[in-house]
Amino acid sequence: DTGVSQNPRHKITKRGQNVTFRCDPISEHNRLYWYRQTLGQGPEFLTYFQNEAQLEKSRLLSDRFSAERPKGSFSTLEIQRTEQGDSAMYLCASSFGLAGEETQYFGPGTRLLVL
Amino acid sequence: QKEVEQDPGPLSVPEGAIVSLNCTYSNSAFQYFMWYRQYSRKGPELLMYTYSSGNKEDGRFTAQVDKSSKYISLFIRDSQPSDSATYLCAMSRSGGYQKVTFGIGTKLQVIP
Numbered sequence: 001d002t003g004v005s006q007n008p009r010h011k012i013t014k015r016g017q018n019v020t021f022r023c024d025p026i027s028e029h030n031r032l033y034w035y036r037q038t039l040g041q042g043p044e045f046l047t048y049f050q051n052e053a054q055l056e057k058s059r060l061l062s063d064r065f066s067a068e069r070p071k072g073s074f075s076t077l078e079i080q081r082t083e084q085g086d087s088a089m090y091l092c093a094s095s096f097g098l099a100g101e102e103t104q105y106f107g108p109g110t111r112l113l114v115l
Numbered sequence: 116q117k118e119v120e121q122d123p124g125p126l127s128v129p130e131g132a133i134v135s136l137n138c139t140y141s142n143s144a145f146q147y148f149m150w151y152r153q154y155s156r157k158g159p160e161l162l163m164y165t166y167s168s169g170n171k172e173d174g175r176f177t178a179q180v181d182k183s184s185k186y187i188s189l190f191i192r193d194s195q196p197s198d199s200a201t202y203l204c205a206m207s208r209s210g211g212y213q214k215v216t217f218g219i220g221t222k223l224q225v226i227p
Contacts, residue, residue, distance in 0.1 A: 004158075033215075040123065042203050042217030043159065056214065091158055104215060106151075106158035 002026060004107035006092050012113045013082055020078045021110045025094030032075050033104060034067055035091040036060065043091050049075060082114045118142050121204055121218030130227050134191040138204035138218045141185065145206040145216075148180050150189045153201045153220065162202075163189065194225045 005024045013019050025032050030051050035043035046065070047057045051072035061067075064082075069075040079086055089109040095102040121138045128134055136150075147166055151159035163178040165171045171178045177190040187206075191198055201220040208214070 040219070042119075042121075042205070042219050043215075045214050045216070048214065093158075103161055103164060106160070108158045109156075111156070 004092055004094050004105055006090075006107040006110050008110060009108060010111045010113075012115065014115050015082060015084060017082055018078065018080045019082060019112065020076055021090055021092075021112075023075045023077070023092030023094075023107060025074070025092070026096075026105060029094035029096040029105075030072065031095045031102065032069055033093040033095075034075070034077055035093065037089040037091055037109070038087075046077075079112075082112075084114045087112055087114045116141060118216050119204065119206060119218045122221055123219050125222040125224060127224045127226060128194055130194060130196060130225055132194050132225075134189075134194050134198070134223060134225075136189040136191075136202050136204070136221050136223070138187050139185055140187070140206060142208075142216075143182075143185070144208045147207045148178070148187050149205040149207075149215070150176075150178055151203040151205055151217075152198075153203055155200075159203055196225045196227050199224045 007022045032049040034046040037043040045058050046061050047067050048055050049069040052069050064080045067077045089111050091109045093104040093106045095104045119140045150163040152162050153159045165178050165180050168180045168182045175192045179188040201222045203220045204218040205215045
């Protein structure tokens with residue numbers, strides 16, 4: 001399977017715990033995005049990487065959230081001191097191509113439940 | 116007011132019907148318009164991608180963009196039960212990377 005992969009697919013944690021999600025983009029894609037989707041809503045942009053550089057962060061990404069993309073390959077999204085409001089599907093997408101002409105391919109998502 | 120408005124449905128149609136899905140938007144800077152299909156508990160899958168105004172057809176799917184009215188549509192001909200999913204409209208500004216803004220999604224059910 002050469003699509004975007006995300007691990008784990010599901011995560012249940014207790015409030016206050018830290019969690020980390022991983023995204024492996026399509027190999028030749030240099031852009032990587034994280035989105036959050038809550039029940040009954042469309043995905044909301046969280047952050048964007050071009051290669052290893054994190055170029056934009058949404059105001060939705062509080063100080064408890066941190067994302068990295070070492071060496072411009074896979075990416076991790078960490079949530080510290082989780083809160084019940086963090087419960088959502090976390091989606092990763094990757095893309096390649098000229099700016100404005102790219103197509104984002106989404107992974108299956110990591111579903112987080114904070115108890 | 117949200118930048119992108121989309122009726123959440125649900126929309127139920129009989130198999131074989133023509134389905135019309137729509138979104139309106141408020142930001143005139145949007146230049147790229149997309150439709151994604153999302154099955155339950157899966158990631159979104161890109162269906163259609165258009166730039167600026169006009170129509171684009173791909174098999175049973177037709178996307179229309181009317182920038183003067185800030186209105187986009189997706190038509191599905193000969194709908195099938197396998198088309199049952201949530202359809203998300205999405206759009207982005209011109210230039211630079213694509214920070215995509217999504218609609219809330221319309222849940223479609225095609226009844227055999």
